[in-house]
Amino acid sequence: MLNLGILISGRGSNMEAILDAIKKDKIPINPALIISDVSDARGLHIAKRLGVPAEVIPSAGSRAEYDTMILDALRRYEVTPQNGLVCLAGFMRILGSEFVAKYKNKILNIHPSLLPAFPGLYSQKQALEYGAKVSGCSVHIVDSGVDTGPVIMQAAVPVDVNDTVESLSDKILSKEHIIYPQAVELFARGKIRITGRRVIIS
């Protein structure tokens, strides 16, 4: 059974959705460790309530030094490149290319747009300013770029005339909470195969 590490910076709502799904849907993965770079992240309380080990690793040092601290913590909880999966869930730091290379194809992220549209920050605002009529969210493999890795799942949401950044974010978030746990389940059950940029789901 794989060991799962989840990295958060805030409320951890996707973390919660994943942890709930693991329990409810009996996903064969062990929630081994939550890491937050923010000491009072709401997600830490959720982790505690759900009985999942959590560590706060505040931002410090260079990116490489910080990454090493994260890597050390993952190793201690046996979330290794061989038998682990790392999920970014609103984690606001960018992992360095060495980290990403070490956990190649073992790090997932959720992004609030239909990539390749609207990468980077403020995707919902980007979508509204572009005048998109459909947006959505994407679960993707993390590679060394920003929101550039192979896409595992995507879900669309309509953008309405009256949508604000908040209302659009809420709609997208509710889809995130569906597809992110599904992607974790596919990963845990070994149903994902990556060939180049294409993710084949069996």
Add this chain to the structure above:
Amino acid sequence: MLNLGILISGRGSNMEAILDAIKKDKIPINPALIISDVSDARGLHIAKRLGVPAEVIPSAGSRAEYDTMILDALRRYEVTPQNGLVCLAGFMRILGSEFVAKYKNKILNIHPSLLPAFPGLYSQKQALEYGAKVSGCSVHIVDSGVDTGPVIMQAAVPVDVNDTVESLSDKILSKEHIIYPQAVELFARGKIRITGRRVIIS
């Protein structure tokens, strides 16, 4: 009542969908003229069958000279910037910026992706090579860029593991045939307002 000009280069399936909807849904717009740059385009036969005037204007001369021939034809059939709408439906030429400026916000196009993703040619192939799990189509206002104008409507389609360029194109095309006539109807009924990049539908 507005006069509608439709520019085609091939089978004209979106043209046919629009003409069918005008009749069936009583859209208040007069199908005034079909223009094809290809003399044996299948769409010309459909236009004839449906009793809509059609002209073949083969590619010739510079872009400006060609655009002038199109403009002349539109004028003769009273598809003017004041009381006309021009729909591109698989028209494989790019209109010059003077043409576009003259018919500002009066030219629509359909594009087989969820813009801003996969602009330009071979969008379905681009989507498959990117590994998108959701793609779709967009009706947009034509501005002086390629597939850059304000978006009126979009529709999403799932991309399946086994999709080929052909199967994905077919799925997207069936959505195109729904949203393009809807966008023409919104335009004909004066329900579209454009502010910057945002298209407000009332």
